[in-house]
Amino acid sequence: MNGLSQALELTHVSEDPKIPDDVWERFARDSERDIRDSAPKEPSARAREVTERLRRQEARGELPEGWRAGPARQQKKSRRGLWGVLGVAVAVVVAVVAVKPSLVPGDPFGRGTSSEAASSPLPEETAAPTAAPSAEAPEIPTLDDPFAGSPAKRWADGTAGIAVPEAKAVGGLSKAKAEQALELTRKLLVESNLAPGTLRGERPTAALDVLDPVQKEVRGLMETALRKPDRKHDPLWMFSRFDPKQVRLVGDVVKTRGRMTFKAGDHASVAVHADYTFVYPVVQTNGSTEVTRTIIRRVLDVEISDPAKYQVTPGKLTVVNWDQDINNSACDVYDGYLHPDFASSEPTGPAPSGPTKDPYDRSRPLGPNRDESCGTVSRV
Known part of the structure; x- marks a missing residue:
């Protein structure tokens, strides 16, 4: 009644x-x-x-x-x-x-509002997107809402966005070996791009320990880059690092979106392909409350090979290929740190001269022939 x-x-x-x-x-x-x-x-x-x-x-x-x-x-x-x-x-x-x-109070018919749908989390990415995310309503990011106006607001938080697919035996290697390759790839991504110490510019020891020391052209290169960064030895090629004297993360959430796949490799191996975008909301440490975002997409190909057939270290990853697309950070600055652009501050490094691109567009391939000149972004 x-x-x-x-x-x-x-x-x-x-x-x-x-x-x-x-x-x-x-x-x-x-x-x-x-x-x-x-x-x-x-x-x-x-x-x-x-x-x-x-x-x-x-x-x-x-x-x-x-x-x-x-x-x-x-x-x-x-x-x-x-x-x-x-x-x-x-x-x-x-x-x-x-x-x-x-x-009628509530939502008895399950219709939901367009604003609710726009803020609901996106399902896991299972295939390459065919287009960039749709435009968001223009909003200024704040300390309380650092992802306002960004498509990343609907992305997963941090490690939750790096899902490992179900393993199976491939390339003559067991399911357990495939599972090991996937978990090590995930650890490398987390320790390189999400670990608080790494983001504060500390030495990413846990990430380095995943890399095979036999592969000196990768691990050796990163060791040198961390110790003495320059144009040919840049730790930002693999690690996301901010200078703690200048910039800090807003809150403790980095938005993450991407996917991981695996197959039989060419070297009696399990080959893992990872493609992820990380969105970092940051603020300057000078007391300013202006929030901006640096967006980095990383593509990584790694393998675990059969040590009976190849000279590798068991339980370590061999890097086959890596690439990165860094957006809203100063170009041609090689001090080992990301330098986000703030509207209220003088830009660091030379003015961008390359084409404008959408840093959230994950449908673009990061091929070797793409224009890598320092450009501008259509949104942050």
């Missing part, structure tokens, strides 16, 4: 401009007539006389058993009349709710 009462109270249609007054008045007249017709009436003198005669005949045993069934049927008919009136009222309620569902 409470539910019906509430629904009827919520749909006070006489005050709703969507239902014309003449329709409501006709409904009220029809309802009143139905109630009046079905209401009990005072019996006439003739009816009282007939009733008294039937009562005397019943006392003498002159009437058949069950003769009072007539009034019972009449009572049932009256109930149908009452439900008919209620049915009309309910029909009006349904019509009003259909026109104006906001009158």
